[in-house]
Amino acid sequence: MTDQLQNPHALDGARENSLEVAIGHQVREYRTKLGMTVADLGRQANLSPGMLSKIENGVTSPSLSTLQSLSRALNVPVTAFFRKFEEQRDATFVKSGQGLAIERRGTRAGHQYHLLGHTIGKNLVVEPYLVTLSEQSDVFPLFQHSGLEFIYLLEGEVAYRHGSKLYAMQAGDSLFFDADAPHGPEELRKLPIRLLSVIVYSRSGEV
Structure with missing residues (x-):
């Protein structure tokens, strides 16, 4: 009980996917x-x-006859009340070191990309990568x-380019940017370098 008082979202989070809610x-x-x-x-x-009020707040489970009464009053089929519960909710669990290796420019120069x-099935695409730079190279792909x-940046030091600017990054630093400008590591200052990269884009071309 104490935990729920300290965290008002604890109960909601646990019940978010319940049928009643x-x-x-x-x-x-509706x-x-x-x-x-x-x-x-x-x-x-x-x-x-x-x-x-209890039904709308997910406190009680309505009977089928109650749902039928609500469906008539709202002029929707009974099945409409179950749509949110039936929506697919995806989760991807990746064990340490088991991300999908992705071939990108610079891979042969000691740049490793693992898709996590x-x-x-959604218009908004999110791609998290664990990027490891383990070797010096004269070629820095943009x-x-x-x-x-x-x-x-999880580990190491790197000068990271975005457009015309160069950012000196150390472990714990972050950078958020529009990806339509040329970007990428330009100076590998302390190896190995590990960074988490999260790319978000729309399948329709708009974010």
């Missing part, structure tokens, strides 16, 4: 779209405002692509 969200969403108050919907569905995850990128 998903149904409640949908009932409230009600507000129609401009109905809790009392309005309660009257039409023959439910007390208190019971309807990838969004599935990258240029759509979207945004965030890099966080």
Whole structure:
């Protein structure tokens, strides 16, 4: 009980994917779209405002007959209340050292890129990489692509270029930038270098 008082989000997080919470969200969403108050919907569905409030907050599990009454009052099919619960929620778990190795320019020069995850079936794409630079090289590949990128230096020191600017980065430093400008490591000042790179872009070309 003490933990829940200290962290008001603890209970919500644990119940976020429960069926009751998903149904409640949908009932409230359809009600507000129609401009109905809790009392309005309660009257039409023959439910007390208190019971309807409990349903919308995911506190109680409504019976099938109650859902049928709500569906008639809101003019939506009963199955509409389950849509949020049935949406696919992807998770990618990658064990240490087991990220998918990706071939990119500079790979042969001791630059290793391991993809740690990838969004599935969504317009917004997120690609997290663990990048390891282990060898000095005279060739520093510059990258240029759509979207945004965030890099966080875990180990080593590097001078990282973005457009016309050069950033001296040490462990703990981060850089967030538009990825459509040329960017990449330019001076490997302390090896090995490890950094986390998160690229975000839209499949439609807009972020």
